[in-house]
Amino acid sequence: MEQGNIKPNLHIYNIVADALCEDGNLYAAINLLNEIKQKGILPDIVTYSSLNDDLCKLGWWEKVKTLFFEMVNLNIYLNVHTFTILIDGLCKERNVEHAKEVMRHMIEKGVEPDVIIYNAIIDGYCLRGQLERARRIFDFMIDKCIEPSIISYSILINGYCLFEVGRTDDAKRIYVEMLSAGPKPDICTHATLLDGYFKCGFVEEAILLFNKLEIKREDTNTVRIDLRAHTLDLWRG
Known part of the structure; x- marks a missing residue:
C-alpha cells in the first residue's frame, strides 16, 4: 500500500x-x-x-510515562478505558503515588473515576500493606456516591487477611458491612475470610462462618463441594 x-x-x-x-x-x-x-x-x-x-x-513504566505525556501534549482525549489501563498497571506495580497523579490529571480533564479506578487504587495500597489508606479511599469513594462492588469489598477483606495477619476483626467488619449494605459475597470472598481465620488460628470462628454461609439453591451442591474442598486445604495447610 x-x-x-x-x-x-x-x-x-x-x-x-x-x-x-x-x-x-x-x-x-x-x-x-x-x-x-x-x-x-x-x-x-x-x-x-x-x-x-x-x-x-x-x-515498561518509563515508556508508559513518555507516551502518556505525548498524548497530553497532542491534546488527545483520554477516556476512562485509557486511564484505567494506566492506573491499574501502575497499582499492580505498587506505584500508587504515580497512579494517583494520573487520576488527578483524569479529574482535571473532566473524566470522573469510576468504581474500577478506585478498586485499582485500593488494591495498590493493599499490595503495599497500607490498609488504612486503602480504607480511606474506599470511604472516599462512598462519599462520592460511587457504590462499591463485590470486588471493592473483597480487595479490602483480602488485604486485612493476607497482608496484615491478625487483623481479621477488620476483615470481619468489612464483611458485615458488605452483608448489610453491599452486594452479596461470593465464594471467593468467603474463602478469603476463611483463609484469614485459619491463618490466625481462629478455627472455631472459621467453622461457624462456614456453617452460616447462604448459598443459592440451584448452586448448593457444586458450591458446597468447592468451598468444602478449599476449606479442607486451608485446614491441612
Missing part, C-alpha cells in the same frame, strides 16, 4: 500496531508509532491504548 497509489491511513496503521502488540513485538510497534509521526500522521487514542496496555503488562 505504501508503495502504491493508495496510501494507508491511521486506521490501517492502528490495525498493524495492535497486531504487533498482540504478538508481543512491542519494539516494532513503537517503531511503527515513530514512523507514523514522521509521516505527519497524528496517532489517536486507539494507537496509544494498544501500546500502553502491553507496556503496562511488561512494566
